[in-house]
Amino acid sequence: MENTLDMEHVHPLKLFDVARKERRFLYASAPMVRYSKLAFRQTVFAYGTDLCWTPMILAKEFNRNRFARDSDFTISTNGPQPPTIVQFGANVPQELARASSLVAPFCSGIDLNCGCPQSWACAESLGAALMEKRELVRDMVVETREQLRQDGWAVEKEKDMDSPRGRSLSVKIRVHKDLRKTIDFITTVLGPEANRHIDFLTIHPRTRSTPSSTPINLEALEILTSTFGDRVPILVSGDVFALNALPFTSPLLNTPTPTNTNSNPVSTATAASTTSSSPSNPLVKPNLPKLSGLMSARAILANPALYAGHETCPWEAVETFLNKVVRSPLPFKLVLHHLSEMCAPGMSPFNKSALLTKQERAAMLACSNMVDLIDFLDEKRGRGGGLGLRRDRG
Ligand SMILES: Cc1cc2nc3c(=O)[nH]c(=O)nc-3n(C[C@H](O)[C@H](O)[C@H](O)COP(=O)(O)O)c2cc1C
Missing domain, CATH: 3.20.20.70 (Aldolase class I)
Structure with missing residues (x-):
């Protein structure tokens, strides 16, 4: 458009x-x-x-x-x-x-x-x-x-x-x-x-x-x-x-x-x-x-x-979502709900791959605050260069 x-x-x-x-x-x-x-x-x-x-x-x-x-x-x-x-x-x-x-x-x-x-x-x-x-x-x-x-x-x-x-x-x-x-x-x-x-x-x-x-x-x-x-x-x-x-x-x-x-x-x-x-x-x-x-x-x-056109959720969409959440906050439990949907196998009948395994999703749900959650996802995505949301440890 x-x-x-x-x-x-x-x-x-x-x-x-x-x-x-x-x-x-x-x-x-x-x-x-x-x-x-x-x-x-x-x-x-x-x-x-x-x-x-x-x-x-x-x-x-x-x-x-x-x-x-x-x-x-x-x-x-x-x-x-x-x-x-x-x-x-x-x-x-x-x-x-x-x-x-x-x-x-x-x-x-x-x-x-x-x-x-x-x-x-x-x-x-x-x-x-x-x-x-x-x-x-x-x-x-x-x-x-x-x-x-x-x-x-x-x-x-x-x-x-x-x-x-x-x-x-x-x-x-x-x-x-x-x-x-x-x-x-x-x-x-x-x-x-x-x-x-x-x-x-x-x-x-x-x-x-x-x-x-x-x-x-x-x-x-x-x-x-x-x-x-x-x-x-x-x-x-x-x-x-x-x-x-x-x-x-x-x-x-x-x-x-x-x-x-x-x-x-x-x-x-x-x-x-x-x-x-x-x-x-x-x-x-x-x-x-x-x-x-x-x-x-x-x-x-x-x-x-x-x-x-993505058949499954890409990490970039997780990053985009978290960036939006930081500026337009949602209750933390709701953020976790969203992320567990996004990191699980989606609805495409042709592609059931997922960003996180079942065990990893369970570990994600155990995070108790945004900082831990972002660190957790950064680490999981580490192979791809992190989420770009890592907090400043300076
Ligand atoms: C969690 C959830 C909440 C929903 N809330 C509404 C709603 O507020 N208003 C509405 O018209 N439909 C609501 N629906 C129905 C959806 O808009 C949609 O019509 C239905 O899920 C079928 O679409 P789908 O096969 O893409 O899921 C909801 C569906 C879900 C899964």
Whole structure:
């Protein structure tokens, strides 16, 4: 991507447009409760991710409690602020509108979570429970767009994609067992043909009760992208494990890498021709010409350099992450969690190598502070010249 874009305020639809012109997918890192915080977002951004989601934030708490705001949403005032989508959990139009109004100056867009399957969320009519309340979801996005418009943000979708005040509004959904219900849901939430209510849509093609170990429903994804992909840019969330191991093909898979990274990519060209399973023919991957972007959660957690084409996490990504953590701190236990993901075998089916052995990871988890942790990793990486983070012993 050219560096002429003001990344901090770039409109997400502009990023879709740039990716399409580069004949590649838009690359997104998923909302992940606990994990997708600033230091992690900055790390994946350094490795070619276009758009970074925050974890889901509960709009009601965010609106009412200053401490919730301070702890749930951190931005960078000094250093790269990746294009950021703030995801809210909400079930009342005014709550979503108000919370969106508060974050709009500091992000590129707002997303509504209609996919969280956890029982506490569904019991409160949040997350996946909203998949049964399509009119409410429509009312939430309509009211929020109106609020943002009144606040002076440019919310006319493609018309405003070059405006520094452009902001997007999107939803992230799961699918129903009966796909007709999902089609009805999307039809309602999209609204009028000429003036849709959302800028883009993320589909996680699993139902609320499908375990994440079950492959995504490719048939559902194929039907939904071919039905709606001309009306709205669609991202897929689920099983984006490595660029050369996607369970579908696309004309957007023929160029190997984004240009905003200096990493060492593997070619994705092979992905279009490799075979794997699909519901209709177990040997042929479905082709999804109307799919616009990829969103990764578990795989990018293990390998933040995924979109730069790395099959496994490189030491450089560990170093980048630790450098970001030093400037945008995370609780120490969370840092350890991240590192144990990054140093373990990742999600690529073709490459299960790891930066540390199981015993070494256990030893890493025994570190009790940042200084010991950095020394430990420096020593393990010693063969490659250290992490560049060794403290000054002078
Ligand atoms: C640790 C973790 C936390 C998650 N938190 C959220 C969240 O806050 N909001 C959301 O919409 N989805 C959340 N998800 C779901 C992911 O965004 C994604 O849809 C799902 O994991 C499937 O993608 P994957 O196969 O790439 O993991 C979470 C997933 C994980 C693993």
